[in-house]
Amino acid sequence: MLKKILFMLLFAGVFIISACGTADTQEEQELGEENVVQSDEEENADGSDLWSEIEESGEITAATSGTLIAASYYNDDDELTGYDVEVMKEIANRLGVEVSFEIMGIDSMLSAINSGRVDLAVNDIEITDGRKEQFNFSDPYKYSFSTMVVRKDDYSGIHSLEDLAGKKAGGGATTIYSQIAEHYGAEIVTYGNANNEAYLRDVHNGNTDVIVNDYYLSTFGVGAFPDFDIMIHPELQFHPTQQGVIMPKGEDRLTEIINQTLAEMREDGTLSELATRFYGEDASEPFEGEIEEITDLDL
Incomplete structure (x- = not known):
């Protein structure tokens, strides 16, 4: 404990x-x-x-x-x-x-x-x-890629990058992930020096809709708060890194x-x-799954 x-x-x-x-x-x-x-x-x-x-x-x-x-x-x-x-x-x-x-x-x-x-x-x-x-x-x-943390019950209404339009995305103001979310029409919600629980809890309770971030780091975030109604989006893998x-x-x-x-x-x-x-995975090797490239945004 x-x-x-x-x-x-x-x-x-x-x-x-x-x-x-x-x-x-x-x-x-x-x-x-x-x-x-x-x-x-x-x-x-x-x-x-x-x-x-x-x-x-x-x-x-x-x-x-x-x-x-x-x-x-x-x-x-x-x-x-x-x-x-x-x-x-x-x-x-x-x-x-x-x-x-x-x-x-x-x-x-x-x-x-x-x-x-x-x-x-x-x-x-x-x-x-x-x-x-x-x-x-x-x-x-x-090697990694970007993904999203969304609510389990409804995927936060997001099934594509375009569905970010009008959503509230929690994240750092200067991150590439926030650039991606903003590019697709999301409103970026920042928290200063707040910890991860604040970001994740707000997706859980509906104050925000999504967090765009690195796959491996997002996986640790979701795993740390098993009681929250959140998950790694099972369909969206984009922006290989x-x-x-x-x-x-x-x-x-x-x-x-x-x-x-x-x-x-x-x-x-x-x-x-x-x-x-x-x-828990061999992140030193390129990911073998299909990852969507973002070609219309200069990151």
């Missing part, structure tokens, strides 16, 4: 307002090319190389949230763990360096990479074309080294083992 209570407390405030699908914030958009996207010549004008600095110091710094079950969170023993965290620990171990995690919100992670406060970030961060213009990404170590390590633009040597390490972890089964441990 104690473990269940602790899990519920840990779970509070995780998947809805956390970071997995966060869109570029206004702060990031306003940074501009001079501060965000440095050319390779500018970045390495002094001969610096991030991987060389990491080797010399013997430590790699990684930003993560510590609030994202089951990607990055604190367990019952107050230890930082989760799929992304354990993947990063294993990468560092194989590279022969220590890893130091900096705990911060998603909106601070990209700026922290640009400022040099951290070397990289791991927090279920989606690889998008827009972000790839500003940062280096590793090869994907997680890939998550990877995000690094400064132009750090190609570090990117190549991390990719080589991830390839080894994939080949020897480590990625599959970690993904299955934390998600």
Whole structure:
């Protein structure tokens, strides 16, 4: 019983307002090319190389949230763990360096990479074309897609993406998931720093109709509140996603080294083992079901 209570407390405030699908914030958009996207010549004008600095110091710094079950969170023993965290620990171990995690919100992670406060970030961060213009990404170590949390008794009246029109969708104001819901005509309802129970309870009691979010994280949310009249929509799977390590633009040597390490972890089964441990499914491999692409929205 104690473990269940602790899990519920840990779970509070995780998947809805956390970071997995966060869109570029206004702060990031306003940074501009001079501060965000440095050319390779500018970045390495002094001969610096991030991987060389990491080797010399013997430590790699990684930003993560510590609030994202089951990607990055604190367990019952107050230890930082989760799929992304354990993947990063294993990468560092194989590279022969220590890893130091900096705990911060998603909106601070990209700026922290640009400022040099951290070397990289791991927090279920989606690889998008827009972000790839500003940062280096590793090869994907997680594959997922978007889904919806709806009421069991009537599917919240939603049987297609178009049915989002006129519905109330709970979610973070800057997330890709809210962009999708809004694109199809939903009204976005935000809760500030409220925990997951507030979001899920409002779908249950009809104050809102739907939550658009990542399949794996949504599955944990629904499972945490079995008494609520909510479920994962059984028919809608859309917007396939890939998550990877995000690094400064132009750090190609570090990117190549991390990719080589991830390839080894994939080949020897480590990625599959970690993904299955934390998600109950092998999220390190592309999902085999049919997933609808959203082609008319620039995310």
